[in-house]
Amino acid sequence: MTISKDAVDNLSSSYPRERKSNFYDSNYLAEYYDLWTQSKGDAVDLRSDANVYFSTLKRSLQVHHRGEPYTILDVGTGTGRVLINLSDDAAASDLDVSDVELIGVDKEQTMIDRAQAVHLGTPSFTNFSHVSWVVGEATCLSTLPVLSLKQGQIDLLLFAVGSISHLTSVNEPQRFFAEAATLLRPGSGRAYIPIQSDLICRGSLSEWKLNEDTWAEVRDTDEFVSKLYPGVVYRQFPIHSSTVKEGVKYDKYNFQVVERVGLEERVVENNAIEISLRIWEVDKLLQWAQEAGLVCVEEFKSSHENYFVFRKV
Numbered sequence: 001m002t003i004s005k006d007a008v009d010n011l012s013s014s015y016p017r018e019r020k021s022n023f024y025d026s027n028y029l030a031e032y033y034d035l036w037t038q039s040k041g042d043a044v045d046l047r048s049d050a051n052v053y054f055s056t057l058k059r060s061l062q063v064h065h066r067g068e069p070y071t072i073l074d075v076g077t078g079t080g081r082v083l084i085n086l087s088d089d090a091a092a093s094d095l096d097v098s099d100v101e102l103i104g105v106d107k108e109q110t111m112i113d114r115a116q117a118v119h120l121g122t123p124s125f126t127n128f129s130h131v132s133w134v135v136g137e138a139t140c141l142s143t144l145p146v147l148s149l150k151q152g153q154i155d156l157l158l159f160a161v162g163s164i165s166h167l168t169s170v171n172e173p174q175r176f177f178a179e180a181a182t183l184l185r186p187g188s189g190r191a192y193i194p195i196q197s198d199l200i201c202r203g204s205l206s207e208w209k210l211n212e213d214t215w216a217e218v219r220d221t222d223e224f225v226s227k228l229y230p231g232v233v234y235r236q237f238p239i240h241s242s243t244v245k246e247g248v249k250y251d252k253y254n255f256q257v258v259e260r261v262g263l264e265e266r267v268v269e270n271n272a273i274e275i276s277l278r279i280w281e282v283d284k285l286l287q288w289a290q291e292a293g294l295v296c297v298e299e300f301k302s303s304h305e306n307y308f309v310f311r312k313v
Ligand SMILES: C[S@@+](CC[C@H](N)C(=O)[O-])C[C@H]1O[C@@H](n2cnc3c(N)ncnc32)[C@H](O)[C@@H]1O
Pocket: 024, 037, 075, 076, 077, 078, 079, 080, 081, 082, 105, 106, 107, 108, 111, 136, 137, 138, 139, 159, 160, 161, 163, 166, 167
């Protein structure tokens, strides 16, 4: 639902102090992420990626030796969207996943909490040998207890919906690739790393320009009704600042959690969101992966993403 700014100003409101947010770091934002992806999924390939990952799993299991473990690691799992889709798709097509273990890792406790809650409402997860949701950083995966004994044993590693672009600090992509190389099963293990096409630069970074036609940015004030918290509405304002500095795109906008009773409203969480996303020079991406011991074996495009598939050298 789109509402006018006047309508917003006319409502009586009170504002708690603004909190800086990265878009994923509150329980409300975790629910909002799901509401947003369900309503805007087309803009960021949220269904076509399910087909990519499910067909990859199906192909891999055709050559997998029954009885041996097969492990999928979903980095930046968020609220578990990709693993939930995989699980439901496997159940719908009667794929035997009894050897398959799923591990979802995310750096935000709030996203993991929501993934765990959604898990309870996803009966198809019982078809897997084990499912775990863990708080952890993409740049130090192998130090996590759940992964410390999995070196060389990850069959499929995902970092879905361009989330690798969140690795904006110096050396973070290199550290993530080093972790992926440590964890992937030699020979058959694959890492699927999609990057939003708009964030890919084939030449030098100074030539990069945003494609305004395809970029799925927050352009309108929008409201989403919470399904979890009675009377709560999420109000998302348009981006008010968008800048690019040293290969990173910074978008800022406000996001309020509003409790409504009739025409009265109270803002209960007042977020100043800043999302920072890396813009990728393909040559550098491939070089960093190679230096970590990974080789790109396949590259393909979907409507909004470029997928890079890596295996261990
Ligand atoms: C765009 S969401 C994607 C969620 C989910 N994979 C999906 O496809 O719907 C990005 C997720 O990556 C997580 N994330 C960002 N940086 C991370 C890092 N360095 N390590 C682990 N997770 C990270 C965020 O907390 C967020 O949940």
